[in-house]
Amino acid sequence: MHQTAVARCVDEADLKAFIRRALVAAKIPEEDAAIVAGLMAEADAFGADGHGVIRLPHYVRRIRAGGINTRPNIRVVRERSGQALLDGDNGLGHLVMRRAAELAMEKAAEAGVGWVGARGSNHAGPAALYARMALARDMIGLYIAVGNANHLPPWGGTEMLLSTNPIAIAVPSASRPPIVLDMATTVAAYGKVKTLLQRGEDMPVGWMIDREGEPITDPRRANDGFLLPIGGPKGYGLALIFGLLAGTLNGARFGRDVIDFNADQVTPTNTGQLIVAIDIAAFIDVATFKAKVDEVWETMKSSPLLPGFDEIRLPGERAARTVAERKAKGIPLHPELDRQLRTLADELGVAPL
Amino acid sequence: MHQTAVARCVDEADLKAFIRRALVAAKIPEEDAAIVAGLMAEADAFGADGHGVIRLPHYVRRIRAGGINTRPNIRVVRERSGQALLDGDNGLGHLVMRRAAELAMEKAAEAGVGWVGARGSNHAGPAALYARMALARDMIGLYIAVGNANHLPPWGGTEMLLSTNPIAIAVPSASRPPIVLDMATTVAAYGKVKTLLQRGEDMPVGWMIDREGEPITDPRRANDGFLLPIGGPKGYGLALIFGLLAGTLNGARFGRDVIDFNADQVTPTNTGQLIVAIDIAAFIDVATFKAKVDEVWETMKSSPLLPGFDEIRLPGERAARTVAERKAKGIPLHPELDRQLRTLADELGVAPL
Numbered sequence: 001m002h003q004t005a006v007a008r009c010v011d012e013a014d015l016k017a018f019i020r021r022a023l024v025a026a027k028i029p030e031e032d033a034a035i036v037a038g039l040m041a042e043a044d045a046f047g048a049d050g051h052g053v054i055r056l057p058h059y060v061r062r063i064r065a066g067g068i069n070t071r072p073n074i075r076v077v078r079e080r081s082g083q084a085l086l087d088g089d090n091g092l093g094h095l096v097m098r099r100a101a102e103l104a105m106e107k108a109a110e111a112g113v114g115w116v117g118a119r120g121s122n123h124a125g126p127a128a129l130y131a132r133m134a135l136a137r138d139m140i141g142l143y144i145a146v147g148n149a150n151h152l153p154p155w156g157g158t159e160m161l162l163s164t165n166p167i168a169i170a171v172p173s174a175s176r177p178p179i180v181l182d183m184a185t186t187v188a189a190y191g192k193v194k195t196l197l198q199r200g201e202d203m204p205v206g207w208m209i210d211r212e213g214e215p216i217t218d219p220r221r222a223n224d225g226f227l228l229p230i231g232g233p234k235g236y237g238l239a240l241i242f243g244l245l246a247g248t249l250n251g252a253r254f255g256r257d258v259i260d261f262n263a264d265q266v267t268p269t270n271t272g273q274l275i276v277a278i279d280i281a282a283f284i285d286v287a288t289f290k291a292k293v294d295e296v297w298e299t300m301k302s303s304p305l306l307p308g309f310d311e312i313r314l315p316g317e318r319a320a321r322t323v324a325e326r327k328a329k330g331i332p333l334h335p336e337l338d339r340q341l342r343t344l345a346d347e348l349g350v351a352p353l
Numbered sequence: 354m355h356q357t358a359v360a361r362c363v364d365e366a367d368l369k370a371f372i373r374r375a376l377v378a379a380k381i382p383e384e385d386a387a388i389v390a391g392l393m394a395e396a397d398a399f400g401a402d403g404h405g406v407i408r409l410p411h412y413v414r415r416i417r418a419g420g421i422n423t424r425p426n427i428r429v430v431r432e433r434s435g436q437a438l439l440d441g442d443n444g445l446g447h448l449v450m451r452r453a454a455e456l457a458m459e460k461a462a463e464a465g466v467g468w469v470g471a472r473g474s475n476h477a478g479p480a481a482l483y484a485r486m487a488l489a490r491d492m493i494g495l496y497i498a499v500g501n502a503n504h505l506p507p508w509g510g511t512e513m514l515l516s517t518n519p520i521a522i523a524v525p526s527a528s529r530p531p532i533v534l535d536m537a538t539t540v541a542a543y544g545k546v547k548t549l550l551q552r553g554e555d556m557p558v559g560w561m562i563d564r565e566g567e568p569i570t571d572p573r574r575a576n577d578g579f580l581l582p583i584g585g586p587k588g589y590g591l592a593l594i595f596g597l598l599a600g601t602l603n604g605a606r607f608g609r610d611v612i613d614f615n616a617d618q619v620t621p622t623n624t625g626q627l628i629v630a631i632d633i634a635a636f637i638d639v640a641t642f643k644a645k646v647d648e649v650w651e652t653m654k655s656s657p658l659l660p661g662f663d664e665i666r667l668p669g670e671r672a673a674r675t676v677a678e679r680k681a682k683g684i685p686l687h688p689e690l691d692r693q694l695r696t697l698a699d700e701l702g703v704a705p706l
Binding site for chain 2: 080083179181237243245251280295299306311313
């Protein structure tokens with residue numbers, strides 16, 4: 001393991017402005033660039049380091065290679081009172097899923113639940129970004145995506161036919177931070193492997209194995225093996241079902257058809273994602289519900305600890321701390337990422353961050 | 354580990370008839386007894402050995418203690434086009450969730466998606482029983498429940514504040530068996546621990562730990578520790594979120610409030626469950642979808658194998674094999690269960706199985 005170099009900190013607003021000018025230089029329209037930049041900077045602000053600005057060089061490379069439609073006609077293809085299917089027209093995933101989340105919430109306000117699937121989308125950042133959108137409207141948000149590269153074999157196999165297909169669920173509370181679960185169906189998300197690779201750090205045993213079943217800890221050897229699912233066959237089952245729901249049901253790619261967006265910058269990925277909004281008021285008084293969520297929070301915190309632990313954490317608690325810290329002190333940029341972003345600014349002819 | 358004794362096999366129809374007469378003798382109305390008996394025998398037929406007839410002595414004990422309402426008024430409390438909340442009026446869980454599944458499918462046929470939550474319910478058997486109901490209508494079914502006893506601490510804690518809160522998702526296919534995932538958020542469901550206890554067999558390492566973090570393998574020592582969640586904090590996060598969705602959102606018990614139905618036969622459990630039906634036709638042509646699911650099945654099967662494995666299995670594949678086998682040869686009854694059911698028949702004054 002290498003020592004982590006000291007990172008400089010940047011304001012979320014400055015980060016957003018930089019991403020925006022980079023995207024505009026790559027020919028994304030002003031308004032769309034502002035939306036995507038806001039969401040990407042927000043991802044970094046809440047600590048999704050593997051899914052925020054770290055992806056910008058990749059997005060720009062893909063846009064410039066013609067692999068992203070810079071003027072997408074994102075439209076509703078099918079629709080009923082509680083459900084819709086969007087076609088993202090190969091636009092940036094953030095644009096597609098923001099629209100999907102808004103539509104899901106509109107539907108939930110009427111039907112109680114809104115389930116919106118998308119095809120023709122692209123990588124959209126961390127799953128929690130969209131699940132969280134429901135919180136401000138006193139709704140519960142649920143997001144599932146087909147990942148953009150297969151890193152997981154079916155349980156007992158060696159061919160990588162599945163992605164880490166993540167799920168995020170966000171539940172509002174009263175005075176505590178919202179409870180937000182954001183997890184890959186693998187022990188580690190591939191974004192975390194990429195982050196360690198960029199930082200020159202090792203992975204813990206249990207993240208990946210090679211084709212003989214032996215552990216891999218050097219992220220540079222990631223291509224020699226694959227990620228491990230949580231709970232063995234259970235995590236495989238979840239990745240498979242999430243792929244069917246977010247991919248196959250929406251007419252998006254899944255399984256062997258998935259386009260590896262690292263290897264291929266041109267073919268439309270036809271990424272599938274889904275978001276569900278649940279209107280709490282359809283089930284229960286909202287204030288009562290939120291007070292109960294606070295109570296659940298305090299109950300979990302009150303448990304005595306196992307040897308070796310110093311606190312019980314709730315899902316979303318660390319993200320809430322990170323947001324508060326990064327709003328105050330800025331977002332730390334790892335020197336290697338900082339260097340990559342300066343190179344990108346040079347290439348695009350825009351002011352660096 | 355003890356040697357497993359030879360089990361005799363009984364027909365599903367005979368098993369259903371026995372459960373029915375036992376429930377009727379326990380003062381469940383004829384029609385309701387037939388419904389519950391059919392669902393319980395079906396659970397055994399597809400291999401949910403921890404959640405079928407093995408639970409009958411417990412149900413009868415609870416009914417006779419006054420802990421179950423034998424004449425429940427199961428009713429819709431709140432409702433919108435894509436959603437409803439049922440009050441089960443402390444009836445048998447099978448009656449409540451069958452009604453919930455039917456309502457969810459009715460709603461999905463109109464709104465595209467139907468999300469029905471229940472409070473005032475009780476243990477309803479295996480999660481897959483209700484998710485599977487959607488298959489015949491070319492829908493996807495999803496079921497989540499709050500378990501009826503807490504066996505899981507929050508991650509890093511030692512107080513059992515969470516249940517194994519299972520999820521089941523059923524997806525129809527064309528010529529292959531449906532893909533049906535039915536999993537606890539723990540490495541093993543508590544029902545499996547009970548089954549091994551009854552059979553006098555040991556648990557594998559990794560199912561449970563004691564309060565010092567040491568493995569427990571003797572199911573008779575189950576009370577000295579707790580189940581382990583899948584993927585550590587991830588499984589804990591899923592159990593927590595599933596509890597909020599199936600319990601708190603429905604006004605049902607969750608967390609420290611859960612009534613341990615093993616220790617207390619009288620207090621209404623106020624069990625929370627939810628079922629979601631998704632109408633495939635709202636998203637995509639049904640035949641196209643089912644053909645794609647077959648293709649996904651075949652793709653997964655085609656993967657080369659890791660050392661030590663002899664096949665790739667799809668979720669639901671083993672259940673499909675078990676159903677076929679048990680329809681042909683009958684359902685094996687472990688001698689200890691057989692003995693318990695004979696005792697029950699004596700107590701109730703009904704003909705034994």
